[in-house]
Amino acid sequence: MLTRSTAIAARVTDGGAESTTVESILDTDFLSEGVVIAGREGLGRIVDRLTLIENLESIRFWIGAQDLVLTTGFALAQCTEPLSSFVSAAHSAGVAGIVIHFDEDITAIGDGTRAVADELHFPLITVSESFALDHVLARGVRDRAQQQVRTMYRSERLRRLLVAKMVAGGGVAELASAAAAELDAAVLMTTSDGRRLATAGADEEVRALCRSSALDATGRLKTDSTDGGLGLRATDEGSIAVCAIAANGIDHGRVAAFSRHRTLSTQDLHVVDAAAAVFALAVTRDLALSKIEEKHRANFLRDLLLGRGGEHAHAVAHAQRFGWNIGRPVVVVVIEPIPGVDATRQTPDRMPLVDRQMMAFSGALAQRDPHAAIAALGTETVIMMGAGPNTVNAIRDIIDSVRGDGGGGRQPFAVGISRSCTSVEDIPGIYGQARTALKVGRQIYGTWAVTTFDDLGVFRLLSLVENDDELTSFTKETLHELTEQTAEARDMRKTLEMLLATNINIAETARNLHFHYNTLRYRVVKLEKILGPFTERPDLRLDLSLALKIMAMRGIDHYM
Structure with a gap:
C-alpha cells in the first residue's frame, strides 16, 4: 500500500492522471519545513520533475517546463546576474517554482526579488535542512545532478x-x-x-x-x-x-x-x-589583430576614391601589400543599406550593420576575385574589382549569394556599379559614377536596386542638377496639376507616358493601355487642355518627358 509521499513521487517521476502541484509537495515530509516567502498565489503550478541545480550559470541547459528547482544559498551566491532576473528567467522557462536551502552564503532573499516573484505568482520556498536526496520524491534527482x-x-x-x-x-x-x-x-x-x-x-x-x-x-x-x-x-x-x-x-x-x-x-x-x-x-x-590592418586598408581605399592615392605606379605597388590588384581595368561597386532599416531579431547585440555587410560581401567576393579591394567606409561598403565582359553578371551573382535564402540579419541594400577605368587617377571619377548609379537607381527602382551607370540614360544628366528647387519648379511648370498625388493625376501621367513612348500613336497607346480608341482621343484632348498642344510640338514633348523622369527619379512614380 502506497503512502501519500510515494504516491506523489510516482506522479512526479512517472506521470499520471492526477496532477502534482507545488502545494501538494509542500504537504509531504520532503518539504515539511518549507516556508513560502513569495509567490504564494502560484502554489497551484503543476510539477512534473524535481531538478537539483548547483550551477545557476548553466541552468538553461538543465531545466524545463514544470520543473521544481532545488538549489542552495551557495549556488545563488555564485550567480552573476541579479536574483530577480534569475527568477524572471525561470518563470519564462515554465519552471514551477524554486526551493532554496539557506546556508551561510545566503540567509535571506531581498525585497526586490520577492516583489518580482509575487508579481509573477512564482513560488519561492526556503528550507533550513539539506535536501534528502534519498527521499522517494527525489527519485532521479541524484542521477541528474x-x-x-x-x-x-x-x-x-x-x-x-x-x-x-x-x-x-x-x-x-x-x-x-x-x-x-x-x-x-x-x-x-x-x-x-x-x-x-x-x-x-x-x-x-x-x-x-x-x-x-x-x-x-x-x-x-x-x-x-x-x-x-x-x-x-x-x-x-x-x-x-x-x-x-x-x-x-x-x-x-x-x-x-x-x-x-x-x-x-x-x-x-x-x-x-x-x-x-x-x-x-x-x-x-x-578581430583585434585585423582591426588595425583593416583600418589601413580602409584609409588607403578612401584615399584612392578621393584622388589621394599618389601616382599610378606607387598606388599599384602599395595596393599589392594588401593583396589588391588595381593595375588592371577595374570597376567600383558601392553598396549601401536602406537608411534606418536594421531589423535585427537575435540577441545579444550584433556588430554594426555596415561591418556585417562588408564581411558578407568579402566572403562572397573572395571566391570570384581574390585580388579585389573591399572596405566599409562610413555608411557604405565599397568594392574595387577587376573589369571584364562579364563583370556585371559576376556582381549580380555576388549580390545573390549575399542575399541568399535563409540565414539572418541581411538587410535591404541598393547597389551602384561604375564604368571601368585603367588608371588610378580615374578612380575618383568612377567612384562618383557608382554613387550616382546607387542614388538614382534607389530613387527610381526602390529597395534592392542594382543599377549600372550606363543604365541611367538621361537620369545621369538630371542627377547633375544640384538645385532641387529648380527641378521641382520645372516639373510643376511643365506638368501643372498632373504633379498632384491623386488617383486621377497618376492615371493621366501614365497615359501621357505611354503616348510619349509610342510617339503619339493613338491606336498603339490605346491597345497598350486597353482603352477604346475614342476614350483615348478624349484623354488626349483633356491632356492638351492641361499641358498645351504637345501632339504638335516636339519641344514640348521633350519637356514633358524630362518632367516625368524627374518625378520617377525622385521616387514619385515607379511605373516607368
Whole structure:
C-alpha cells in the first residue's frame, strides 16, 4: 500500500492522471519545513520533475517546463546576474517554482526579488535542512545532478584543450578540429547569419551535415528563427546542437555540433556552449589583430576614391601589400543599406550593420576575385574589382549569394556599379559614377536596386542638377496639376507616358493601355487642355518627358 509521499513521487517521476502541484509537495515530509516567502498565489503550478541545480550559470541547459528547482544559498551566491532576473528567467522557462536551502552564503532573499516573484505568482520556498536526496520524491534527482557534474568536467576539459590551442596561436580551423575530435561529431563554425567559416570532423559526418536540413540551399546554417536557430534539434540526417559565439555583447556567429550516429543531448549542448566561449575569445583576438590592418586598408581605399592615392605606379605597388590588384581595368561597386532599416531579431547585440555587410560581401567576393579591394567606409561598403565582359553578371551573382535564402540579419541594400577605368587617377571619377548609379537607381527602382551607370540614360544628366528647387519648379511648370498625388493625376501621367513612348500613336497607346480608341482621343484632348498642344510640338514633348523622369527619379512614380 502506497503512502501519500510515494504516491506523489510516482506522479512526479512517472506521470499520471492526477496532477502534482507545488502545494501538494509542500504537504509531504520532503518539504515539511518549507516556508513560502513569495509567490504564494502560484502554489497551484503543476510539477512534473524535481531538478537539483548547483550551477545557476548553466541552468538553461538543465531545466524545463514544470520543473521544481532545488538549489542552495551557495549556488545563488555564485550567480552573476541579479536574483530577480534569475527568477524572471525561470518563470519564462515554465519552471514551477524554486526551493532554496539557506546556508551561510545566503540567509535571506531581498525585497526586490520577492516583489518580482509575487508579481509573477512564482513560488519561492526556503528550507533550513539539506535536501534528502534519498527521499522517494527525489527519485532521479541524484542521477541528474551527477549528469550535471560529469558534463561540467567534460566541458572544462574541452575548454582547457581549446584555450591551449588558442594560446599556441591556433585559428578557428584548428579549434574546430580539436572540438570535433573531443565531441566525436562534425563541428561547424559560421557567421551570425550562417555563412561557413570552418568545418571539421569525420568526412562522412561533414557530408551528412552539408546534406541535412540544418543548412539551406546556399549552404548556410539556418538562423532565421526567433531564437536564431539556437539549441537542440533533429534533422533529416541526424541531430544538431547550436550555440551562439558572443563576446562583449556582440553576436559573432554560431558553433554547431552534428552527429548522424547518435542523438545529441542536453549534455552535448552544454559542452558546445563551452566551446563557443573559447571560439568567442579566438574571434575577439582575431578581430583585434585585423582591426588595425583593416583600418589601413580602409584609409588607403578612401584615399584612392578621393584622388589621394599618389601616382599610378606607387598606388599599384602599395595596393599589392594588401593583396589588391588595381593595375588592371577595374570597376567600383558601392553598396549601401536602406537608411534606418536594421531589423535585427537575435540577441545579444550584433556588430554594426555596415561591418556585417562588408564581411558578407568579402566572403562572397573572395571566391570570384581574390585580388579585389573591399572596405566599409562610413555608411557604405565599397568594392574595387577587376573589369571584364562579364563583370556585371559576376556582381549580380555576388549580390545573390549575399542575399541568399535563409540565414539572418541581411538587410535591404541598393547597389551602384561604375564604368571601368585603367588608371588610378580615374578612380575618383568612377567612384562618383557608382554613387550616382546607387542614388538614382534607389530613387527610381526602390529597395534592392542594382543599377549600372550606363543604365541611367538621361537620369545621369538630371542627377547633375544640384538645385532641387529648380527641378521641382520645372516639373510643376511643365506638368501643372498632373504633379498632384491623386488617383486621377497618376492615371493621366501614365497615359501621357505611354503616348510619349509610342510617339503619339493613338491606336498603339490605346491597345497598350486597353482603352477604346475614342476614350483615348478624349484623354488626349483633356491632356492638351492641361499641358498645351504637345501632339504638335516636339519641344514640348521633350519637356514633358524630362518632367516625368524627374518625378520617377525622385521616387514619385515607379511605373516607368
